[in-house]
Amino acid sequence: MEQIGYLTPLTHQPSSPVTYYLSLGEESITLNDMLGETIQLTFLGEKSCCFCGRKIKKTYNNGYCYPCFTSLAQNDLCIVKPELCHYHSGTCRDQAFGEKHCHQAHYVYLALSSDVKVGITRKENAIRRWINQGAIAAVPIMEVPYRKMAGDVEILLAKHLKDKTNWRKMLKNEYTETDLLQVKQRVIPLIPEEYRSYLLPDQSIQQFTYPSLQVPSKIIPLNLDKKPSIKGELIGIKAQYLLFKNGEVVNIRKHTGYKVSFHY
Ligand SMILES: [Zn+2]
Incomplete structure (x- = not known):
């Protein structure tokens, strides 16, 4: 399945482990169900201010356009x-x-x-x-x-x-x-x-406990501006991060306002 939309911070319920949701504008996806599955997150090259919606080249303070930032x-x-x-x-x-x-x-x-x-x-x-x-x-x-x-x-x-x-x-x-x-x-x-x-x-x-199949031994932070697509097995979710089996981690909140496709 695939969903396309602008990233917003992960939302969650304080269950044990914490239940995480990714919302791309349509119905939200329960990420805990994706643990152990291969998922793909791809930046489609467009960004939009999370407050006023204008199209922008660069976000400030996790998702805002410059006028909203200031x-x-x-x-x-x-x-x-x-x-x-x-x-x-x-x-x-x-x-x-x-x-x-x-x-x-x-x-x-x-x-x-x-x-x-x-x-x-x-x-x-x-x-x-x-x-x-x-x-x-x-x-x-x-x-x-x-x-x-x-x-x-x-x-x-x-x-x-x-x-x-x-x-x-x-x-x-x-x-x-x-x-x-x-x-x-x-x-x-x-x-x-x-x-x-x-x-x-x-x-x-x-x-609090977090959904996790294993703990990564190395951590490779991913920046969607530099590497626009990540595909791999989801092994954990913690704080605002998705953790992949190869050690790559992506902070979803940092990419607020990025238009992405999410394959699962
Ligand atoms: Zn704005």
Whole structure:
């Protein structure tokens, strides 16, 4: 079978293992069913902005045209640097976006994907976020009323913990078994008094497993601009990556807006 359409990030359900879907505009494809099968993903040479739909040569920030990249609130610098969130100064690029995404309860969390990292997320988006990062375990440690405060705490904790995922290690499933609640106890003294009232009581740790037939020994990241077609046996899906038997991996979110055909 074949479907043609513009790539959008993989969607998923937090089942065990996580169920992944690829949607190319028609009905979505359950990727878990393709494990062990040969699939082919081919870039057809056309790209379109995931927000306004205009045809473009190059995408910015995973799928946007340049005007959308420079004008939309979701592409502002404060999205990657939440401590710079300026919603409260009334200068957000889009008040409605700020209301919905930033002036909302946020978690500061600990997650294990490659190493233990600290991160923040909108509370209601937490599970989606952890799966998109390929976390195998995660636990929220604080709930704060808005994004900037979460960013301020993250900055403090990131002096002592990583705040990025080593994606190669994550894809190879290389990690050190760690009790996140013990790490929490270790970082509590690092949280300034003024934020302590936002600490959550210990919660059960969320665990995630991902569809996988085998773990790749080498990782070859694939860029559809450089190699427009990949055909091979699908051996795993993790975070936003499809993993092929020959070691090639493709980050679907990175290719948002690329028109592709998908054979399966
Ligand atoms: Zn656009």
